[in-house]
Amino acid sequence: MNFFETIKLSFTTILANRLRSFLTILGIVIGVTSVILLISLVSGLKSYITSQIQGLGSNLIFVIPGRIGGARSPGGVQANRLTLQDATNLKNKLSGEAEVSAVVQRNSTLKYANKTDKGASVFGVQANYPKLISIKMLEGRFFSISEDSAGRKIAVIGISVQNTLFPGQSIKGKKIDIAGSKYEVIGLFDKRGSIFGIDQDNSVFIPLSSAQRQFGIDKLNTIYISTMKSEDVKTIQSKTENILKKKLSEDEFTVQTQEQTLSTISQITGVLTIALGGIAAISLIVGGIGIMNIMLVSVTERTREIGLRKALGARNIDIRNQFLIEALTLSCLGGVIGIILGFLLSIIAGNFITTTVPFWSVALSFGFSMIVGVIFGVAPAIRAARLDPIQALRYE
Amino acid sequence: MNLIHFINVNKIYQAAETVSFQALKNINLSVQKGEFLAIIGASGSGKSTLINIIGLLDRPTSGSYNLEGQDTTNSNQDTLAKLRNQKIGFVFQNFNLLPRTSTLQNVALPLIYSGFSKKEREQKAQQMIAEVGLSEKLNSHPNQLSGGQQQRVAIARALVTNPEIILADEPTGNLDSKSGGEIVELFQKLNKTGKTIIMITHEDNIAKHAKKIIHIKDGEIVR
Numbered sequence: 001m002n003f004f005e006t007i008k009l010s011f012t013t014i015l016a017n018r019l020r021s022f023l024t025i026l027g028i029v030i031g032v033t034s035v036i037l038l039i040s041l042v043s044g045l046k047s048y049i050t051s052q053i054q055g056l057g058s059n060l061i062f063v064i065p066g067r068i069g070g071a072r073s074p075g076g077v078q079a080n081r082l083t084l085q086d087a088t089n090l091k092n093k094l095s096g097e098a099e100v101s102a103v104v105q106r107n108s109t110l111k112y113a114n115k116t117d118k119g120a121s122v123f124g125v126q127a128n129y130p131k132l133i134s135i136k137m138l139e140g141r142f143f144s145i146s147e148d149s150a151g152r153k154i155a156v157i158g159i160s161v162q163n164t165l166f167p168g169q170s171i172k173g174k175k176i177d178i179a180g181s182k183y184e185v186i187g188l189f190d191k192r193g194s195i196f197g198i199d200q201d202n203s204v205f206i207p208l209s210s211a212q213r214q215f216g217i218d219k220l221n222t223i224y225i226s227t228m229k230s231e232d233v234k235t236i237q238s239k240t241e242n243i244l245k246k247k248l249s250e251d252e253f254t255v256q257t258q259e260q261t262l263s264t265i266s267q268i269t270g271v272l273t274i275a276l277g278g279i280a281a282i283s284l285i286v287g288g289i290g291i292m293n294i295m296l297v298s299v300t301e302r303t304r305e306i307g308l309r310k311a312l313g314a315r316n317i318d319i320r321n322q323f324l325i326e327a328l329t330l331s332c333l334g335g336v337i338g339i340i341l342g343f344l345l346s347i348i349a350g351n352f353i354t355t356t357v358p359f360w361s362v363a364l365s366f367g368f369s370m371i372v373g374v375i376f377g378v379a380p381a382i383r384a385a386r387l388d389p390i391q392a393l394r395y396e
Numbered sequence: 397m398n399l400i401h402f403i404n405v406n407k408i409y410q411a412a413e414t415v416s417f418q419a420l421k422n423i424n425l426s427v428q429k430g431e432f433l434a435i436i437g438a439s440g441s442g443k444s445t446l447i448n449i450i451g452l453l454d455r456p457t458s459g460s461y462n463l464e465g466q467d468t469t470n471s472n473q474d475t476l477a478k479l480r481n482q483k484i485g486f487v488f489q490n491f492n493l494l495p496r497t498s499t500l501q502n503v504a505l506p507l508i509y510s511g512f513s514k515k516e517r518e519q520k521a522q523q524m525i526a527e528v529g530l531s532e533k534l535n536s537h538p539n540q541l542s543g544g545q546q547q548r549v550a551i552a553r554a555l556v557t558n559p560e561i562i563l564a565d566e567p568t569g570n571l572d573s574k575s576g577g578e579i580v581e582l583f584q585k586l587n588k589t590g591k592t593i594i595m596i597t598h599e600d601n602i603a604k605h606a607k608k609i610i611h612i613k614d615g616e617i618v619r
Binding site for chain 1: 448451453454473474477478480481482486488492494496505506508509510514553557
């Protein structure tokens with residue numbers, strides 16, 4: 001009997017016990033579905049964050065307070081010592097090679113008329129901010145250097161702020177309340193999306209000096225540096241480090257390029273993929289045990305059939321292959337159903353968050369369910385092949 | 397040349413180290429091609445052991461068994477499976493048809509292990525089913541057939557590989573006397589076409605249809 005006929009025979013047997021076969025492969029179905037779905041969520045997240053970071057701008061270098069990736073002193077977080085003076089210093093030293101822009105950030109409640117927007121991000125930024133970060137104005141304008149240094153109470157808002165406070169209305173003549181002070185809205189930014197569930201469009205951009213006065217802060221959250229030429233990124237990064245080292249100690253700041261940030265993200269999602277995929281893979285093994293269980297039952301139930309087949313000339317290897325292929329057919333069937341379900345669920349999840357099903361996750365989970373079928377099918381198949389034909393024929 | 401030749405065949409079942417049971421004692425037996433042999437014995441007499449050894453499902457503890465002049469005593473399992481497939485057709489007391497499987501597929505079953513294509517298998521099976529007069533039951537499942545019909549399907553299955561020998565173990569044991577008579581008549585008809593038939597039974601009126609009868613008692617051929 002050739003391979004395809006044996007598969008056909010397996011299907012006949014599987015269909016003869018529909019409910020039982022369905023319950024048997026359920027474990028594999030759930031396992032493969034969750035592998036596909038979880039991996040699609042993580043890789044969707046990764047590609048989304050990557051596109052967001054790449055979308056920030058080009059040739060970007062970030063300076064942030066504290067140390068990332070290095071050894072942290074016991075006791076944890078150091079005090080932030082990054083100031084506007086550092087940013088100005090960098091701006092002077094790197095002038096002609098790169099654009100430097102300082103950022104502070106606070107969360108605050110926004111009010112307009114009787115509407116409130118809780119938990120909006122308020123960014124204090126400098127006038128050159130739009131030169132570094134690629135973002136489009138939908139309406140109005142950004143503020144100028146003189147408006148920034150004068151500490152004017154003016155604001156550029158994100159699209160979610162508009163939707164919450166005055167949906168559908170123009171920004172013209174609107175004055176919003178930020179942490180108790182009135183700010184005139186002069187511009188509206190285009191949609192940017194969200195990262196890790198944080199809506200980036202629920203943001204307000206006000207002059208840095210205004211923000212420092214408003215919130216009483218003199219430390220910076222980030223300094224953005226954008227090099228003029230892309231091949232300069234590495235050189236500017238080490239220059240920046242050297243400049244900052246003159247005033248700050250090495251563990252008080254981190255200078256990271258866009259690429260390094262992307263590789264950090266990639267590491268995090270890699271660990272997430274392994275952890276979630278691993279948990280899902282455990283259910284595949286549980287599913288394999290279910291298949292083994294039912295194959296052992298099947299061998300016992302069909303003892304007479306095995307005896308008969310042997311009497312009619314089946315070799316041990318014929319019997320072994322028949323049962324092994326039956327286990328394999330069960331697990332592959334579960335794998336295929338799981339892949340289809342996983343695809344469908346990730347398409348549904350795609351309505352809410354970005355999901356992508358990478359080909360390798362399909363190949364991996366299908367391959368894994370095949371291996372599970374073989375591993376857990378071998379023992380029952382060998383048991384069937386070793387049955388003594390006389391005893392098997394007499395079995396009641 | 398003898399088709400089947402037993403020389404001093406013994407079969408001892410070792411239940412425990414000190415407990416053993418000798419099912420066959422010094423059996424010497426020759427069966428010629430074209431014979432119709434009935435083996436009569438009470439239950440426990442060793443007749444089933446004898447037919448299992450003839451059918452190559454079991455091996456003698458000592459002595460030798462030549463099938464068509466070839467010693468099978470030391471053949472490996474795969475060789476025995478091939479000989480069972482090509483030289484021997486089994487007919488059982490309880491028919492042993494696969495449930496939920498059509499007459500056609502039941503009869504075609506041994507041909508799977510002879511390496512025939514699906515088309516050839518079905519062609520040969522149809523021919524055999526016609527010979528036992530069940531062409532109109534081609535797609536029936538065993539539970540839709542009477543006992544006599546089921547046994548005829550089993551005989552068609554035994555014949556489909558065109559074996560030299562038909563081994564029947566109490567073929568009429570589960571049938572009423574009318575169907576039982578028909579089955580024996582079918583064996584006689586097959587014997588006339590040249591098949592060698594060895595039939596176990598404990599009923600004298602079934603055995604009398606055979607050309608030759610041997611009696612077995614306590615593992616020995618008594619006459």
